[in-house]
Amino acid sequence: MRTNQLLIIFLLFFSIFTITAQEFKLGKVSVSELQEKKHPRDTAAIAAILYKKGVSRFDYNSNDGFVLMTEVETRIKIYKKEGYKYADQVIGYSISGNSKENVQISDANTFNLVGGKVEKTKLKSDGIFDEAVSKFYGRKKITLPNVKEGSVIEYKYTIKAPYVSWMRDWRFQYDIPVNDSEFSTYIPEYYTFNVMHKGYVFPQKTEERRTKSVLLTSNARSVNNANESKFASENVEYFETKTIYSAQNLPAIKEEAFVNNIDNYTSILAFELSAEKWPNSPQRLYSSDWNAVVKTIYNFEDFGPELNKTGYFDDDLKKILVGVKTNEEIMLTVLNYVKSSIKWNGDASYACDAGVRKAYKEKTGNSADINLMLTAMLRYAGLTANPVLVSTRSNGISLFPNRTAFNYVIAAVETPDGNILLDATSKFSSPDILPFRALNWQGRLIRKEGTSESIDLMPKKPSLDNVFINYEIDAEGKINGKVRRQCTDYNAMSYRNEVDGLKEDVYLEKLENENDKIEISEYSRVNEKEILLPTIETYAFKGDNLTEVIGGKIYISPMLFYTETENSFKQETREYPVDFGFPFSDKFNITIKIPEGFAVETIPAPAVITMEDNLGIFKYNIAVNGNALQLSVAHQINEAIVSTENYEMLKEYYKAMIAKETEKIVLKRI
Secondary structure, three states: OHHHHHHHHHHHHHHHHHHHOOOOOOOOOOHHHHHOOOOOOOOOOOEEEEEEEEEEEEEEEOOOEEEEEEEEEEEEEEOOHHHHHHHEEEEEEEEEOOEEOEEEEEEEEEEEEEOOEEEEEEOOHHHEEEEEOOOOEEEEEEEOOOOOOOOEEEEEEEEEEOOOOOOOOEEOOOOOOEEEEEEEEEEEOOEEEEEEEEOOOOOEEEEEEEEEEEEEEEEEEOOOOOOOEEEEEEEEEEEEEEEEEEEEEEOOOOOOOOOOOHHHHOOEEEEEEEEEOOOOOOOEEOOOOHHHHHHHHHOOOOOHHHHOOOOOOHHHHHHHOOOOOOHHHHHHHHHHHHHHHOEEOOOOOOOOOOOHHHHHHHOEEOHHHHHHHHHHHHHHOOOOEEEEEEOOHHHOOOOOOOHHHOOEEEEEEEEOOEEEEEOOOOOOOEOOEOOHHHOOOEEEEEOOOOOEEEEEOOOOOOEEEEEEEEEEEOOOOOEEEEEEEEEOHHHHHHHHHHHOOOOHHHHHHHHHHHOOOOEEEEEEEEOOOOOOOOEEEEEEEEEOOOEEEEOOEEEEOOOHHHOOOOOOOOOOOOOOOEEOOOOEEEEEEEEEEOOOOEEEEEOOOOEEEEOHHHOEEEEEEEEEEOOEEEEEEEEEEOOOEEOHHHHHHHHHHHHHHHHHHOOOEEEEEO
8 A cells, every 4th residue: 555655646746847847849839738728826817928948158260259149938828819919029139330130030830739739830030020220229129920829839940149348138937827837047257247146036046166268269370481371270178157047837927016126026137247368367357246237337438538629519509598597597508408409209218319410410310319419518508517317207216226227318417405307308397397217216327427426306396286176066957167287297297298289179078088078168278388387278167967866966076077087006015116107196176056045964074084104184064155166186296216115005095095085065946
C-alpha cells in the first residue's frame, strides 16, 4: 500500500514538474492549447501570453566590435474577439544619426484547429510595415493573419543594435495573464549595467560567470614593402556573466481609477549602461548617479549646445521687450512670444529634432526645440533660467538614475521665492501651470556648471471650480434655472482644452447629454483666451427628468447633474497611489425655489467629513429660507497624490460624501 502511495506522489510530482518546466518551441502548437476555451486562472481574460522568452547578448565582429543582439519570441492564446487586438504588434527601434537598430521579424504564424487538426497560417511580407516616427525613432508593425476565437499566434523578432548603451526593458506583466516569461542577458566583463526593477512581482534570478573568447585580427604594413600587409591574430579571453530572470503565472495588470501610468507599477526590468572598463584603460562612468546622468545629457549636441545659440532670435526679442521692465513681465512676454511663434509638433523629447534655429524659422518643433529655445531667450533677457528634465506621465516615473528615465524638457526661472516652471508647448499653459502630461512627480533641473537638483513638479495650490446655480421647480417637477461656473488654474486649462477648436453647438450638445439631457439656452463664456484669468461659463437650462414625482410628492437631488453618484474607489485594497494630478477645491452655491402649494417635508442634515493630516474636507449645509432652499457644498482635496496607506481613509471619505450628495429633498403638497 505504501509503495503505491509513493508511486502516486512521485507521478504527481513529475506531472507538476513537467507542466511548470514545459518547453515551448516556435511552430509546435499543441491541440490542447488550441482547444482551451478560457484561461484556467483568469476566466474573464480575453487572451493570455502562453510564453515569452527573450535573450540579449553581446556579439563580437572585427568591423564593429561588440554589438547588442536581442531575440524575442512570444506565443499568445486568443480567447475572445476582444483579444484580436493582440494580433497587431509593434516593435520600435531607435535611430541615432546614420545608424539605427535593425529589426528582423520571423516565425510569425497563426494556428487554428480545423477538423481536429492544427492549421498553420504564415505571416506574409505584405503584413509587415515599417514607418519612421521621428529622426530618433521608428517602428515595425505586423498583423497576424486568420485570427479567430481560439487561435494561437506566435512571432519572433531579432534586433541588432550598433550601440550597446541601451538594452531594452523586459516586461513581465501585461493587461492579460502571462503563463511563462523569461529573459536572459549575456554581458561581457567590460560593461557594467544598472538593473532596475519596477512593480510588485519579483522574478527569480539565476546567475553564472563563464569564460568566453574572441579572435582579434589586425593588419599592419610591412616596413620594407609598403604594399605588403601582414595579418596578426590574437585569441582574447574574457569573463561573461549570464543572468536569467524568470517568472510564471503572472496576473493581468488591472487599471484602477486615478492611476497616472500603470507601467509605474507593472513588473518591468530596465537596464542602463553605467560604466565601461577596458584592459589598460581607465573606467568610463555614464550614469552612476543623477549628476553623471545630467552631465551626459547636457553634453549631447542636441541639448546643451542648443542653449548657447542666440543669433537667430536676438533682434526679434529686443523688439518685443521694449518697455518691459519687471522680471515677471519679461517672463510672461517671452513665454507668450514662444507659444505664439512656434507650434509643438506633438513629439516629446529632451533632445532637439529640427534644432532651435530651424524650429524658429519653420515655426514648428518638438518639446526640446521649443523649451530649450524658451530657456535660451529667458537667459538672454537677463533671467536665471535652466532646463528641467521631465518624464511625462505616459513615460512613467523617473525612479532611477538613467538617461532614458526622461523624455521631455521644460524651463525653470529662478526667483527669490523659488523656481517658476514654464512650458511653451501648450497655448494654454502659464507660469507654474504646466500641461497635464508634465505633472509627473519629480523633474531634474540642470545648471550651466553641470550641477543638478530634484524639482517637485506636482502643484500645491488647489485649482478652483466654483459653481453657482439658481433654479426653480414647478408643480410637475420640471426645472428651470441658470448656471455660472468659474474655473482657475488646472481646471481652467482643462476647460480651455475641452472647448478649443470645438464648435459651440457640438460642445453644447455634449454638455446637454452629459447633464441628464437638459436643454441649454443663453450660453456664453468669457476669458477663454485670457489664460491668467478664470474661465467663466454661464447658461440657462431646463430639464424635465431631473426630479421624481411619486404620490404627489417631489423627490430631488439638490445638486442636480453635479451630484456624484458613483465611488471611483471600490477595491478592498489598493496597490497603486491615487493620482489626482493636482489639488482641487470644488464649491457649489445653490438656490432652489420651491413651487407654490408645496412645502419641505425632508431635507438632508448638514455634514462635515474630514480626512487626517488635512488631506481633504467635505462640507454640506442646507437651510430653508421662506419658499427657497440655500445649499452650500464644498469638496477639497489638498494633495495631488494620495499614498496607498491612506487609501482606506480616502475610500470611506468618498463613500460618505456620495451618500450625502445623493440624499434627496422631499417636497409635499400643502
